[in-house]
Amino acid sequence: MTGRSRRLGWPGLALSGAVAVVLGFAGPWPDGLGVLVALGSVAGTAGLRLAASGTARELAIAPTLGGLVALASAAPPTALLDLVAGLGGVAAIVWVVDDPDRPPGGLLRGFGTYAIPGLAVGIAWSGAVVLPGGTFSFGVVAALLVLVLLAAAYLTGRPELFDREETSASS
Amino acid sequence: MSADGRFGGLRWRPRTFLFLATGAIAVVVAVAVRNPLPLFLGLALLVAPAAAALSGPRRDPHATLVWGETGSRGEVRLAGTVTPEAGVPSAELLVGLERPPALAEVAPATLRVGEGAIDFERRWGAHEPTMAVVPPPTVVWRDPGGFTERDVAVPAEEIVVVRYPPELTRLDAMRLDRTTMLPGETRSRRLGASGEFFGLRPVAPGDPPRRINWKASARAGTLLVNDFALERTGDVVLLLDARPTDLGPSVDEHLLSIARAAAEGIAESLLRSKARVGLGVYGEFLEAVPLSMGRTQRIRVRTALLGTRLARTAGPSERCAVAMRRFFPPGTTTILLSPLAGAEAIALVPHLRLRGYPLVVLSPSPAPLLRAASRLGAEDEAIAARLVMLVRRQRIARSWQDAPTVDWDDFGSLEGFVRLVERPASRRVA
Numbered sequence: 001m002t003g004r005s006r007r008l009g010w011p012g013l014a015l016s017g018a019v020a021v022v023l024g025f026a027g028p029w030p031d032g033l034g035v036l037v038a039l040g041s042v043a044g045t046a047g048l049r050l051a052a053s054g055t056a057r058e059l060a061i062a063p064t065l066g067g068l069v070a071l072a073s074a075a076p077p078t079a080l081l082d083l084v085a086g087l088g089g090v091a092a093i094v095w096v097v098d099d100p101d102r103p104p105g106g107l108l109r110g111f112g113t114y115a116i117p118g119l120a121v122g123i124a125w126s127g128a129v130v131l132p133g134g135t136f137s138f139g140v141v142a143a144l145l146v147l148v149l150l151a152a153a154y155l156t157g158r159p160e161l162f163d164r165e166e167t168s169a170s171s
Numbered sequence: 172m173s174a175d176g177r178f179g180g181l182r183w184r185p186r187t188f189l190f191l192a193t194g195a196i197a198v199v200v201a202v203a204v205r206n207p208l209p210l211f212l213g214l215a216l217l218v219a220p221a222a223a224a225l226s227g228p229r230r231d232p233h234a235t236l237v238w239g240e241t242g243s244r245g246e247v248r249l250a251g252t253v254t255p256e257a258g259v260p261s262a263e264l265l266v267g268l269e270r271p272p273a274l275a276e277v278a279p280a281t282l283r284v285g286e287g288a289i290d291f292e293r294r295w296g297a298h299e300p301t302m303a304v305v306p307p308p309t310v311v312w313r314d315p316g317g318f319t320e321r322d323v324a325v326p327a328e329e330i331v332v333v334r335y336p337p338e339l340t341r342l343d344a345m346r347l348d349r350t351t352m353l354p355g356e357t358r359s360r361r362l363g364a365s366g367e368f369f370g371l372r373p374v375a376p377g378d379p380p381r382r383i384n385w386k387a388s389a390r391a392g393t394l395l396v397n398d399f400a401l402e403r404t405g406d407v408v409l410l411l412d413a414r415p416t417d418l419g420p421s422v423d424e425h426l427l428s429i430a431r432a433a434a435e436g437i438a439e440s441l442l443r444s445k446a447r448v449g450l451g452v453y454g455e456f457l458e459a460v461p462l463s464m465g466r467t468q469r470i471r472v473r474t475a476l477l478g479t480r481l482a483r484t485a486g487p488s489e490r491c492a493v494a495m496r497r498f499f500p501p502g503t504t505t506i507l508l509s510p511l512a513g514a515e516a517i518a519l520v521p522h523l524r525l526r527g528y529p530l531v532v533l534s535p536s537p538a539p540l541l542r543a544a545s546r547l548g549a550e551d552e553a554i555a556a557r558l559v560m561l562v563r564r565q566r567i568a569r570s571w572q573d574a575p576t577v578d579w580d581d582f583g584s585l586e587g588f589v590r591l592v593e594r595p596a597s598r599r600v601a
Contacts, residue, residue, distance in 0.1 A: 023208075055185055058184070058185055058186055058317060059185060059186065059189050061186075061189070062189055062193075065189070065190075065193040065216070066193070068212055069193060069196055069197050069200060069209055069212065069213075072197070072206075072208040072209045072211075072212045073197075073200045073201070073204050073206055073208065073209050075206075075208050077206050077207050077208055081208055082207060082208060082211050083211070085208040085209065085211040085212045086211035086212060086214065086215055088212050088215075089211070089212045089213070089214065089215025089216050089219075090215050092215075092216070093215065093216075093219045093316060096186060096316050096317060097315045097316045099315070099316075099317060102262065102263075102313075102315065103262040103284045105262060106315040109260060109262060109263065109315045110223075110226075110314065110315030110316050111226075112222055112223075112225070112226030113219060113222050113223045113226055113314060113315060113316040113318070114219070114222075114316075115222075116218060116219075116221075116222035116225075116226075117214070117215040117216075117218040117219050117222055118215070120214055120215065120218045121211055121214055121215050124210075124211060124214055125211065128207065145198045145201075145210055145213060145214060145217070146198060148214070148217050148218070149191075149194065149195050149198055149217060152191050152194070152217050152220070152221065153191070155221060155224075156183055156187065156188075156191060156220075159180060159181035159182060159183060159224070159319075160180045160181065162180075162181045162224040162225065162229065162319075163180045163181060163229060163230055164229035164230055
């Protein structure tokens with residue numbers, strides 16, 4: 001892999017771009033505007049990673065995330081597109097894990113960081129496909145996600161909950 | 172690290188908040204437009220930070236650090252190896268080394284991430300005499316996604332980088348006005364130009380040709396000089412003027428740091444020749460390290476110099492001279508390190524002389540610093556430099572009336588000072 005492609009993080013960027021383009025195609029955007037939004041957001045991310053420094057570079061994924069939210073909210077709800085939207089989130093995580101400022105091998109080392117969300121998306125999607133559809137299941141999923149959101153907010157404020165105390169040697 | 176030795180635990184990085192905020196927006200949008208697609212997107216984003224935190228170490232990890240400082244003269248090379256505890260990949264550690272302001276970056280940092288350790292090297296330049304403390308590198312564990320981080324405990328000593336002009340190593344020839352009862356009774360650990368033959372060493376700048384051992388040099392293929400074990404004792408007081416002046420805090424601090432490095436070099440050289448060395452730092456009041464000798468005194472002097480800061484208020488010169496009598500006997504050779512910036516600073520010289528201290532003044536000149544900081548055009552700068560030089564000459568001349576004074580404007584060399592203290596005749600003031 002060349003230096004420039006390593007800096008861009010092609011695997012994650014290509015996956016995010018593909019997901020965004022699919023959602024852009026599927027949405028009711030006039031005259032290919034959805035595809036333009038998709039490509040623009042991914043290009044914004046690539047540009048920030050190449051040009052910016054410091055915190056701006058760390059948050060370079062923001063345009064892609066914004067684009068994905070916009071495109072996903074406009075796309076029609078089908079089982080396949082549900083999975084594609086979830087894949088978009090996982091692709092964004094893959095992209096940040098493959099950080100060019102860190103030693104190579106981030107994709108391998110950060111497997112847990114994208115595998116666990118991938119698993120969560122897989123379970124949620126399976127549930128959505130297998131369980132009877134309709135307004136009821138949507139309400140349950142939304143409620144569960146709101147719960148996840150509350151849990152995330154709580155955990156963000158209490159990072160020490162992730163600490164594990166060392167066991168003291170008994171005398 | 173907190174006072175009880177614990178580190179801060181897990182910290183969330185800005186990327187976490189971006190993901191959580193985007194995930195929350197996705198959930199709200201999904202509910203608002205009644206479309207489940209953003210929910211699936213938001214789910215992955217909301218779970219990612221927690222997954223990153225759970226996939227890393229569950230407490231602040233530890234690492235061992237082996238590091239040291241090499242280099243000579245103006246080059247400072249710091250190299251070390253950070254080895255994390257088992258289970259923490261070295262690729263997930265970030266090593267940062269803070270550069271003291273007195274040192275300049277001469278080459279980019281090199282960092283080599285190995286299988287179980289990180290080797291780092293920093294090359295800095297010391298373009299002027301300096302005495303800088305380099306704290307141990309900060310080591311941080313950060314998950315590959317950059318969502319969370321933890322401090323890594325690295326128990327290690329700080330490194331003190333000291334650079335002073337090489338001529339100070341030849342101070343063994345300094346004639347001291349007050350010596351102990353039986354000079355020459357105790358063999359010195361210091362090597363010098365006369366005494367009993369001790370050994371050979373590579374030639375250094377300032378070594379006279381007569382000390383070169385030509386036969387040994389021919390055998391070794393490089394120039395070698397003879398070293399002799401000295402026998403001498405005596406008393407010296409180093410007095411640092413740490414009072415603020417009209418030059419401003421930044422120039423004052425800069426000059427004080429140069430004077431500290433010179434004082435460290437002089438003390439080190441004289442203590443190795445078994446002289447008794449005392450230190451006085453005068454800001455608003457006199458802080459003193461009484462006369463003593465040996466390795467412990469070297470540590471005392473170094474610690475005192477490292478803790479020396481510019482005083483907020485300038486004490487009167489007479490107070491310093493009076494306080495000196497409480498700590499140091501009159502007649503002790505005193506080296507005053509002062510920029511002599513202002514009438515009050517110059518007044519210290521006659522006060523000390525009148526109280527019986529034979530003085531040598533080493534005065535770091537503010538002129539090079541003022542020139543470097545100047546924003547004037549070339550023509551104005553030339554005029555300003557001329558004015559500074561005239562004022563400086565006048566002050567040095569005033570000081571010379573009471574004590575021999577060295578105007579130290581080339582911070583890379585102290586040849587003039589060493590020559591002056593080697594010859595007592597040239598130190599006498601009419």
